[in-house]
Structures are given as C-alpha cells and as structure tokens.
Amino acid sequence: MDIDAYLRRIGWTGAVDPTPETLSALVARHVASIPFENLNPFLGLPVDLDPVALEEKLVRNRRGGYCFEQNALFALALEALGFRASGLAARVLWNGPEDAITPRSHMLLRVELEGRTHLADVGFGGNTPTGPLLLEEGMEQETPHEPYRLIPHDGDWRLHARIGKEWKALYRFDLQRQYPVDYAAANYFLSTSPSSHFVTGLVAARAVEGRRLALRGRDFATHHMDGRTERRRLESADEIIETLDRDFLITPPPVADLRARLDSIA
Numbered sequence: 001m002d003i004d005a006y007l008r009r010i011g012w013t014g015a016v017d018p019t020p021e022t023l024s025a026l027v028a029r030h031v032a033s034i035p036f037e038n039l040n041p042f043l044g045l046p047v048d049l050d051p052v053a054l055e056e057k058l059v060r061n062r063r064g065g066y067c068f069e070q071n072a073l074f075a076l077a078l079e080a081l082g083f084r085a086s087g088l089a090a091r092v093l094w095n096g097p098e099d100a101i102t103p104r105s106h107m108l109l110r111v112e113l114e115g116r117t118h119l120a121d122v123g124f125g126g127n128t129p130t131g132p133l134l135l136e137e138g139m140e141q142e143t144p145h146e147p148y149r150l151i152p153h154d155g156d157w158r159l160h161a162r163i164g165k166e167w168k169a170l171y172r173f174d175l176q177r178q179y180p181v182d183y184a185a186a187n188y189f190l191s192t193s194p195s196s197h198f199v200t201g202l203v204a205a206r207a208v209e210g211r212r213l214a215l216r217g218r219d220f221a222t223h224h225m226d227g228r229t230e231r232r233r234l235e236s237a238d239e240i241i242e243t244l245d246r247d248f249l250i251t252p253p254p255v256a257d258l259r260a261r262l263d264s265i266a
Helices: 003-010 020-033 051-060 067-080 180-192 237-248 258-263
Strands: 084-092 104-113 116-120 148-153 156-163 166-173 203-208 211-216 219-224 229-233
Touching (some): 003 020, 003 067, 020 067, 020 116, 051 067, 067 104, 067 116, 084 180, 203 237, 237 258
Antiparallel strands (some): 084 104, 104 116, 148 156, 211 219
C-alpha cells in the first residue's frame, strides 16, 4: 500500500507510531475524509475488494465506499503503520429488534494495542463510530460524536450508540477472525441483489467536526451534535452531483447514464 498517499488523502501529518492516540486520530481523519457511499452498486458497477482496486478508488479517485471497502482499506493502512489489525463480521440490528439474527453483512476491525483489544469501524454509514472503542463491558465511551457502549449477550457483543437520550443497537458480533474470502459472498449480494438497499437507493454519509452529513435518495440532512437537524430536498441530478462533490467529497464515476439514474430517484 502507498501509505503516504493514504495519509495525504485523509489529511494526517501527525505521528504515525502504533499508539492509541494515533489510532484515534486516524479513525477521525478517515471518516471525515473518505465518505461512506454506494454509487457503484446504485449505478450497476462492481464493488472490487482487491487491495489495488480499493486504493485506486478510495485513495486516488476521490471516492468512498461501504463497510467492506472502508474497513478493508483501513486495515491495510493500519498494518502498513505497524498496527495488529484483523477483520470481524457483524449482524446489523439498526432499526430492528435487538435479538434479531440477521446475516453477517457488516465488517469491522479488531486492533490489538498495548495489551488491550480495541474495535475500529470506519464504515457504518451515518452512525459510524468516529473513534476506536475498547472491548470492555458496559462502559460509556466517548468519541468525537456520539457515545457508544458494548454489551455482551448470548455469546456475542452488541454495540450501542446513544442517540439523543436513547441507547440504540447498531449490530452484534463475535470475535471469530474473518478473512477476505469470508466477506466475498455478502459483498456480492449487497452490491448486486435487487433486494439490496445499496442497489435500489442512493446513500452517502460523512462525519465532520460537530456534525454528521447524510444523504438518502434526494434528502440531504445535517445532524448537529447539539440535537439540531437541517434538511433539504435535492430537486435535480445536477444538485445531487453538486452536493456529492461539495459536502461528501465525491467525484461520481464517469458513467454515461449518471444523470438519468440520479433523476430517477423518487
């Protein structure tokens, strides 16, 4: 991996030694600089998890991606800097029952550092943790945005975020190590199936200081950490493209029917 190009992409010029402070800085800079987005599945383009393809798309082509791309790239960067990182798989619970058994359709990272286990996840869309989390039961852990906590349950861990005054479950996971081949089937389904929301609708998210930016279809929202939300409806393909460029730092791929596809969004 061209680690210098990655560090330029996220705008990090500070220390790169494998410490908790560096890990926290890298997570925050990554989620602020490399947006969560699903333009490839939405436009019928493949999602390639090969390391060379990830670097080309997310680092050099001013694009983002979803969890498999984001966390795979982040793992490559951490390893290049001397961190010990490995992949995990999670079952998404967001907006569903906490005891649901959903597919293992989300990727996150386990990072062993100074004798303690940390979790890093730079790819959970609008609720991506903007700091690493210690694998410790029940402790409320601050990040640059919302607090999070980890609760053991039935052999798994549940990750909760505090949204306003309410704790909401994001996903459940165990500590079985995953390898690139373990993500291939879920990635293919999410990027190609007509029943995948990544195929049928447009989403983008980015976490910046004091705010979270979210795009779902034509609806653009800015969620402030003080509880305020500003919403705006994007009326044209040109307005969507402008918002992707200005607010999400995304240059859409050069496909012939881009504007037609964006205009088709309800």
